[in-house]
Amino acid sequence: MSDNDGKKTLGVRGGPRSGNVKQSFSHGRTKNVVVETKRKRVVVPKQGAGSRSGGGSGPLGDPSRRPAGITDAEMERRLKAVQAAKAREADEAAQRAAEEKAREQERQRRRDEAEQKEREQREAEEKARAKAEEEDRRRREEEENAKRAAAQAAQPAPAADDAKPQRSPKATPPRGRAQPERDDRNRGRGRDDGGRRAGKLTLNQALTGGEGGRQKSLAAMKRKQERARQKAMGGAQQREKVVRDVQLPEAIQVGELANRMAERVADVVKSLMNMGMMVTQNQTVDADTAELIIEEFGHRVVRVSASDVEDVIHRVEDAEGDLKARPPVITIMGHVDHGKTSLLDAIRKTKVVAGEAGGITQHIGAYQVETDGGAVLTFLDTPGHAAFTSMRSRGAQVTDIVVLVVAADDSVMPQTIEAINHAKAANVPMIVAINKCDRPAADPDKVRAGLLQHEVIVEKMSGEVQDVEVSAVTGAGLDELLESIALQAEILELKANPDRAAEGAVIEAQLDVGRGPVATVLVQRGTLRQGDIFVVGEQWGKVRAMENDQGARVKDAGPSVPVEVLGLNGTPEAGDVLNVVATEAQAREIAEYRQQAAKDQRAAAGAATTLEQLMQKAKDDKEVSELPILVKADVQGSAEAIVQAMEKIGNDEVRVRVLHSGVGAITESDIGLAEASGAPVFGFNVRANAPARNAANQKGVEIRYYSVIYDLVDDVKQAASGLLSNEIRENFIGYAQIKDVFKVSNVGRVAGCLVTEGIARRSAGVRLLRDDVVIHEGTLKTLKRFKDEVSEVQSGQECGMAFENYEDVRAGDVIEIFERQEVTRTL
Template identity: 70%
Template sequence: MNDTDGKKPLGLGGAARPGQVKQSFSHGRTKSVVVETKRKRVLVPKPGAPTAKPPGSGGPSQVSGDPSKRPAGISDAEMDRRMAALRAAKVRDVEDAAKRVVEEKVREEERAVRVAEAEAKAREEREHEEALRLKAEEDARHQRDAETREKKKEDVRKPAGSGKPEPIVDPAAAEAAASRAETKGVASVGPRKTDRDRVDRSTTTDRDARGKAKTADDVRRTGKLSLSEAMNGEGGRQRSMAAMKRKQEKARAKAMGIHAKPEKQVRDVQLPETIVVSELANRMSERAADVVKSLMKMGMMVSINETIDADTAELVVEEFGHRSVRVSDADVEHVIDTVVDSAEHLVPRPPVVTIMGHVDHGKTSILDAIRHTTVATGEAGGITQHIGAYQVRTDTGAALTFLDTPGHAAFTSMRARGAQVTDIVVLVVAADDQVMPQTIEAINHAKAAKVPMIVAINKIDKYEANAQKVRTDLLQHSVVVEEMSGDVLDVEVSAKTGQGLDKLLEAIALQAEILDLRANPDRAAQGAVIEAKLDIGRGPVATVLVQNGTLRAGDIFVVGEQWGKVRALINDKGERVEAAGPSVPVEVLGLNGTPQAGDVLNVVETEAQAREIADYRIKLARDKRAAAGAATTLEQLMAKAKADKSVAELPILVKADVQGSAEAIAQAMEKIGNDEVRVRVLHSGVGAITESDIGLAEASGAPVIGFNVRANAPARAAANQKGVEIRYYSIIYDLVDDIKAAASGLLKNEVRETFIGYATIKEVFKVSGVGKVAGCLVTEGVAQRAAGVRLLRDDVVIHEGTLKTLKRFKDEVKEVISGQECGMAFENYDDIRKDDVIEIFTREEIVRKLD
């Protein structure tokens, strides 16, 4: 039967049958291929064989459920596996189809990019060709004009009637011919169309399915990489899709004029005295490598981490087109608010009253009576050794701030510091005593600080009190009280009975009203450090008297060479407060180190400013010390070394509880000594004695002095192991006396000579076994065997030594009186002659002490 009858051709069941398969290639090419298909042999299982169920289905599968369509000899599990493989193949076909769609889309985008680039390039070539053509025509026209002018000149020079007449030429036709002649040889100026076509054909390396040309620069691998392409290796490294997109964006931006070079920004560059190269580049917003290159052109081989001076930096800044602004390192302190407050912002503030006077005249007792406390009994030895700051409320409700200063001679700097930060000075003088040295010193401090003074004559309750004598003694120091027609207030008080204390407070309030004390509480705080210490558990603590503004918890401040952030504020009663206004004394916690007593506290805005100011002050102090050392000449150094050799030193190491005590002890130690011995303080600080202090003391052979502090456990162990002496004191009297006694031990004992007699040599004898023996006559005083002797010849001392023997006749005697004869022999000396005179004396050593 034929195929036209609609029936299958005759043949075996497994014969091949024709079919078509569509193949896909890169760049969107496809091809239909004729293939032969062959049916697989289907084996029918035997009847009764179990049927397999596909995974995930409850009933039998379509194939396993129909035994007539299942190949023979295949189990249900094998059939399920084959069906799963078939489904996976179908899923892969779907994924491949989706992948081909994505790849086709990418290829379309690439073709669009290449077409745009080819069009842009063709446009540029056309513009270039047009420019060349116009230039060639312009050159040809100039050349024709020149030839025409030359020809006219020749016609003018030709004689008339010579030769045949020239044919008349149409000028337009001549110009066209010349133009054609010129354009024939333009190949050297611009390529002809045929040459351009040849160049285009030579540069075209590939064409896509649509016939569009691709240049060698635009060739890019697309689709999967075949083994033959990888082995062939043609093309090498090719441009990525991202590079093509960047090129397209650059061309588009160039066409729109976006990437025009911006105008250079001129900056004001601040130049300190010295600056690091990298910091200079950062301030100019320039590359550090460019700055280094500029310095190398100037002949300076520097790196980015080296420092250059301001003059060199200014040259670099000008070379880069910026403006230089010279600043000083001291400008970092300009951030501290120094604005003068206007009158409307000022409000009344409590007065600051400093109590001064001689030791044991009752300063702290008066303050205790006013505050109803017992501070004096808590002080070691009953004397004040720290500056105490307290705030007191009077019966009228007025607030007063009191500073209690020590009266001992060693605390001069404390008294001076108290006078500098005070508004009113209360000078305490005992009525049963007289004006003492520290009283005079307190008067001088008050006059130097230019603050008003109130005289409190204390101990008026005693029987031997004489207030009038005190007033008279004060006249010698230019202090004239009101009772003696002066302008200084004086009040008779008794700290023991409370007599006159109310009058004292009234006098202070009156004086404060006259002064009209005001401050601005609504500004950055400023204050003075009254005392500083290192507290275990709390760290560095400073007692600050706020003078202006309000100090609050969380404020960032700088004080001397230290800085910090207020962690807590403690008032004089030990209570924690959130803020402290003008004339309020508080303890400030949160410092990074212990400041010096007398430093000024200023609040700043940021930690960076505080740290920068503190670093500048540290550097300034270091430079001052270095400058002081450098200013010493060689002669001065040699003289100092020679003096140091002749002066004995007692080195000590001082640790105290507060900064003021350490300062006072160091100053007291400097006053101990004379031209032969002195005390040298190797180190003074605040806080407990540590192991590092023991190490320093051991290296220097110095004792450690602890004033109201103790050594910690590691320090005690190290001191016992290394043999370092630690001495503890709580009263400055005892400390000064002990150090003075120890320094006195370095003094050499004084040797005193006492003349006891003269003897004249009458004859010289030679005795075997003894040597030369002088026969002498004692002419004055007495001759003793244990005494020292000098041999005088013509009143010149030629020998000084001791007697080896002293005999009277043949007997050894202890002494020979005047008018008697004796025999003398010198120790290790035989050059004696007749008529020589022997001077006899005794020596006595006297132990010396420092005054």
């Protein structure tokens, strides 16, 4: 059979067939591929055709099995080619098998080498560890031998052998050479660790036997042996023990006791354990036990009281040469609505009375005024209402001069008499200012005659008390009043030392949400500086910032200067004394002692100590009906005045009990206490925050808001008496948040607001809240939606509001919208 190119090809019976061939690559990789072999058709010659080409046995000689047209030579050539191909294939298979076996042997050899190397490494580590342990054991034995030798050398010896101990360091040179090496290896250890190494032992350290080969000098070795010798001889060369005076309070911690004696805590604990007390260094022991321990250690006991912590506040009298002139402190006193604040306004040329609810002074104000003559005066404006008796009393305690304001058309009134008594009790000079002389009904002589009944004799009645007829409205007599004050101050020769630690009195204190506890302090001695550490009453702090009466930041404040102090850890009581101390630890210790003392005093006052007292208390509780209330006010003085007024309400059958009084907004905890006690909550110039309002609505707790103390006292009186008439109740209809403030011509400052709750009405009353404290109450001048004047604005909408006669609005303030209605009171 011939191909297209005319060449002879070997045909295979059948069609195409496939098979797998294994390919070998380097690094022992193999791949199986599929190959296809195409068999060609073989034509078998007919019988008789082979007779022409010769015979023979087998296929070559059998003409019947030979292909047609193929000679014997061609057939033989083809058979040889097939045999050669088979031989080559067999050789290749044998070669591949040999290569695979060689690769397997190489892999096995590598595995054996890796196992052998790992085995050798483990053996080396074990040998190194055993060597290190042996070295450590040998070193310990040598150290023990050295200690025994030192102890034997330290024993007393005969006189003939005095020189022998001197040769002891040279008698063992190998040990002396090995010692610095051991000391160097032990240098990285912690103190008293029993010879254990700090950190892991590395192979390098075990083989080299040290850290960098550093060694101690021979002199260091000699010093160490000398110390060991002295210790073995009983410590003959020890330093003499220092005997100390140990201050011992009623109770002291074990660690603090050891610190004061300069002894080790472990020794003190051991001594206490020997006495049968199993204690730790953080436990407290009584003074008697601590005294025994102090005497056992050879120290002297100095018993001190807990109150001795206040000894750091030294009341040192200033030398005459250190005193310098200071401004006088003038307190304005008088009956309510006699014009005290208006008189001060006329002097200051400001409008303070506009900021007080109903034109009534609720707080103590401290201001500094400079006269036309250059004199600086410090004024304290105290409230005149009877509920503020204690506040006026504190004002008289810090003042130098009292200006008694009496209305010419009203004469002497009850609070005028109280002010006279306070001034006499404080032993301060008095100046009478007869106010409202511009009114037609004014009668100054009637005032002078009324003062005679209370032993106040003015100059026009041949007395010593100065009196000035003034008018806060027209300004008449103000210059004469200031001249009288300056004259009186000159007579007093007021002086103070500004170059000492500051000392002052708290005029007023409040909790400001944005600034924290704030105290109005009148500095009396020294200079209060920013950064000073102070203690005031039961609180302490560090002066973070100070503001004067104009609201400006100042760095220091000298004598007779009133400032607002920021940086307290709590709100002090009005009237507390401020003292500057050296450290925070002292201030904290004094404050904690005062807190504990006040707590013990309150507990002692509230506890019934005798059987008669217990029986009387049970009888009172059974027969007397109580009206429990909670009081929250904006400043400490107001809260104290309200509580004192509540204590005076009641009789043998009914009384008012103040469960809790505090400063700041009404919180959720106040509502919880009111619910548990069934008491209403009274807020004086403060408001409840949102969680507290929600809790009050859910629990049915009544919250009442007041801005004038008369209304609060009258309501409580009527509630306690059971005579509850119809009341004018405020119904809160909405709240608005001020987002921004704009200046509008012909209108003034307009607040851009978002109504957050309820509805805003033009006809309703409004209050301005800043940090939940009421700062203004009044009506709206305008209510605009875009550019149109509207009567009301719904929740979620923006609007513009302007207050009537008030423009101090700021972004972030809250506007409270309310309506008043008359309802039947049920309590």
